């Protein structure tokens with residue numbers, strides 16, 4: 001059993017990861033400043049002797065003793081990361097420096113939760129890890145996209161310069177229970193709107209595409225990446241290659257959630273990528289991983305979760 005730290009552990013993905021690691025008997029330190037996450041996400045773990053929660057902002061140094069670090073701290077939804085863009089860049093960049101410094105001192109293995117946003121609005125489709133991306137460096141999404149790109153740079157410089165044991169995953173859109181109802185991401189927006197009988201907000205024409213991975217599949221991939229052979233650094237794409245337009249997603253949510261909601265068209269956000277689909281050959285080859293949960297099944301679970309949460 002290992003001493004494992006999860007930064008951003010009280011968020012959507014972090015809380016599922018903490019739950020998995022605590023369940024496996026590891027000694028888990030969840031570090032979070034509650035910017036977008038909350039104690040309620042990890043509340044079921046309170047009282048477990050192998051779980052600890054620390055309020056801390058990763059833009060400041062942290063001195064703890066750990067063997068593995070999952071660096072997930074960073075707001076992930078566009079409305080959240082654009083609310084305080086300077087803080088978003090600081091979280092990605094200063095956060096990475098502090099977490100890498102901690103890994104260097106403790107010689108811990110460290111995994112970075114990077115993102116498909118490093119590909120920007122891609123001209124290569126589906127996206128492979130070898131593609132360098134097409135990212136606007138000065139737009140409203142840049143704090144997140146460029147912050148995450150710089151974090152990857154730092155990870156690989158610590159690897160080359162200090163021989164750190166790094167792992168980098170590029171996560172594509174992931175959804176599931178414990179997404180925040182006001183998170184602003186498309187899956188949670190559509191489900192919450194459908195359950196409240198409000199019109200579903202389609203940004204632009206709704207012909208832009210995304211590939212949606214269910215949270216359980218994603219967590220399995222993170223754990224496998226952390227356990228992979230030393231020297232396999234990634235970056236490795238993690239996501240579900242099924243590709244859907246936002247219109248198709250809206251229709252599926254309406255069908256599964258029931259109700260009489262209609263579609264409402266709103267202007268497309270600036271720099272909104274038009275297409276997104278992971279090539280996951282590398283993950284299949286190196287991690288023996290592929291997603292198992294179809295979008296329809298994952299949506300059913302997520303709708304059931306939101307139905308309960310909204311009723312409460």
Ligand code: NAD
Nearest residue numbers: 008010011012013033034035036037057058073074171174
């Ligand atoms: P989330 O917003 O639910 O979780 C992020 C967590 O980080 C929150 O608990 C938040 O309070 C915490 N945090 C933010 N700034 C912090 C700081 N300065 N110090 C300490 N904690 C801080 O988002 P999520 O969907 O769980 O995303 C987790 C990670 O995965 C992020 O790094 C995100 O960029 C990455 N990611 C997620 C997706 C996705 O679809 N969910 C896709 C690509 C990448």
Ligand code: UDP
Nearest residue numbers: 078184185186187189201202203208246272
């Ligand atoms: N989107 C939408 N309606 C919404 C929220 C999002 O049509 O209520 C669109 C958005 O413009 C984008 C896609 O859904 O094209 C995915 O958006 P999200 O914020 O979930 O993730 P990201 O853009 O970071 O992939």
